[in-house]
Amino acid sequence: MANTTNLGITKPTVGADTDTWGGIINTGLDNIDALFADDGTGTSVGVNVGAGKTLVVAGALALTGDQVQVSEGGTGATTAEAALVNLGERTGATGSLLLPAGTTEERDVSPSAGFIRWNSSDGTAEVYSGTAWGSVGGGATGGNGDAVFVENDQALTTNYTIPTGKNASSVGPIEVPSGVSVTVSSGSRWVVL
Numbered sequence: 001m002a003n004t005t006n007l008g009i010t011k012p013t014v015g016a017d018t019d020t021w022g023g024i025i026n027t028g029l030d031n032i033d034a035l036f037a038d039d040g041t042g043t044s045v046g047v048n049v050g051a052g053k054t055l056v057v058a059g060a061l062a063l064t065g066d067q068v069q070v071s072e073g074g075t076g077a078t079t080a081e082a083a084l085v086n087l088g089e090r091t092g093a094t095g096s097l098l099l100p101a102g103t104t105e106e107r108d109v110s111p112s113a114g115f116i117r118w119n120s121s122d123g124t125a126e127v128y129s130g131t132a133w134g135s136v137g138g139g140a141t142g143g144n145g146d147a148v149f150v151e152n153d154q155a156l157t158t159n160y161t162i163p164t165g166k167n168a169s170s171v172g173p174i175e176v177p178s179g180v181s182v183t184v185s186s187g188s189r190w191v192v193l
Contacts, residue, residue, distance in 0.1 A: 132158050
């Protein structure tokens with residue numbers, strides 16, 4: 001009696017005639033080709049990497065879908081939160097989060113609103129608003145952590161709009177080069193000291 005493998009390949013019955021064996025083997029090879037198609041159109045392959053084993057990918061590994069689940073293995077964690085700690089993305093469940101870091105020149109080429117990173121050139125965390133990168137949180141600190149200074153640049157490099165319902169202040173002089181503008185929305189103020 002024939003049985004089927006976990007790849008859907010039927011094993012020929014021992015003692016079957018040559019034509020039966022040939023047909024079953026050809027069908028089995030076609031099934032394998034469908035699973036592992038070179039052009040990436042393969043149907044589906046589930047891979048279970050056993051305990052103590054390592055999965056090595058020599059080429060590119062393309063992941064599709066909107067999430068990659070890490071649970072019960074790989075990181076030695078049984079929850080997503082513990083997996084982040086084990087991957088070094090967090091120092092603990094209530095600890096710090098590791099931000100991606102790089103210089104100003106290494107910013108994303110096409111960022112999306114909400115991207116956040118550590119700018120090693122400026123020594124600040126920064127977030128992308130959808131139109132520009134901006135510092136997150138407080139300003140510079142003095143000796144012993146005295147938070148008495150807030151620094152600003154002396155020249156604009158990109159257009160900026162102060163939104164309705166917001167005010168802004170800067171300490172000048174502030175250079176606004178040709179082709180760059182500051183728009184102060186109705187009811188808002190920009191004070192340069």
